[in-house]
Amino acid sequence: NAGVMQNPRHLVRRRGQEARLRCSPMKGHSHVYWYRQLPEEGLKFMVYLQKENIIDESGMPKERFSAEFPKEGPSILRIQQVVRGDSAAYFCASSPMGRDYGYTFGSGTRLTVV
Amino acid sequence: GESVGLHLPTLSVQEGDNSIINCAYSNSASDYFIWYKQESGKGPQFIIDIRSNMDKRQGQRVTVLLNKTVKHLSLQIAATQPGDSAVYFCAENGAGNMLTFGGGTRLMVKP
Numbered sequence: 001n002a003g004v005m006q007n008p009r010h011l012v013r014r015r016g017q018e019a020r021l022r023c024s025p026m027k028g029h030s031h032v033y034w035y036r037q038l039p040e041e042g043l044k045f046m047v048y049l050q051k052e053n054i055i056d057e058s059g060m061p062k063e064r065f066s067a068e069f070p071k072e073g074p075s076i077l078r079i080q081q082v083v084r085g086d087s088a089a090y091f092c093a094s095s096p097m098g099r100d101y102g103y104t105f106g107s108g109t110r111l112t113v114v
Numbered sequence: 115g116e117s118v119g120l121h122l123p124t125l126s127v128q129e130g131d132n133s134i135i136n137c138a139y140s141n142s143a144s145d146y147f148i149w150y151k152q153e154s155g156k157g158p159q160f161i162i163d164i165r166s167n168m169d170k171r172q173g174q175r176v177t178v179l180l181n182k183t184v185k186h187l188s189l190q191i192a193a194t195q196p197g198d199s200a201v202y203f204c205a206e207n208g209a210g211n212m213l214t215f216g217g218g219t220r221l222m223v224k225p
Contacts, residue, residue: 014135055211093158099211105158
């Protein structure tokens, strides 16, 4: 039973390009969360999705960021027109039944904007 | 602002000693708490959790204590080993649909 799979592990983008981060939750998990982590800081919530639905995007920047979790395939976090401040580690977590049960995290995608 | 905070950003202990990492939370409605361990370059790893109807829960070498009166959570690691060196986060299911994480404490184990 594979854990939460994130790819790519490392992503380098030039300013103005688009970044696409993928997350496949654990088998049987239908709740997906994206968090962002800056160096030496904690995890900041971005968005919570279930299949084909965005449940809570209160942590997402209003512009350039979007997320989806289609019926088939992985969840995608998309950042358009990246800027240097987007450089961070982005972690995906999945849960079988929401926030009242432990999350399983992936290994993250480290985005570097140059 | 954050509803979960930690008192010490860095904790240094001798190998073999016990470690205690503390966490304060502000949302009295939170009823589920988790400790995560994050090693360098890796994602957070679940260590132990506790629900608000308990005040203590033990795992292998780890114990979580919950004091709801003062809204305080602690993680105790017995016989700390070099492999325990990491950043430790507490999390709570406070407001909203997600777990809220504290800022983290770095545990350094001296051989």
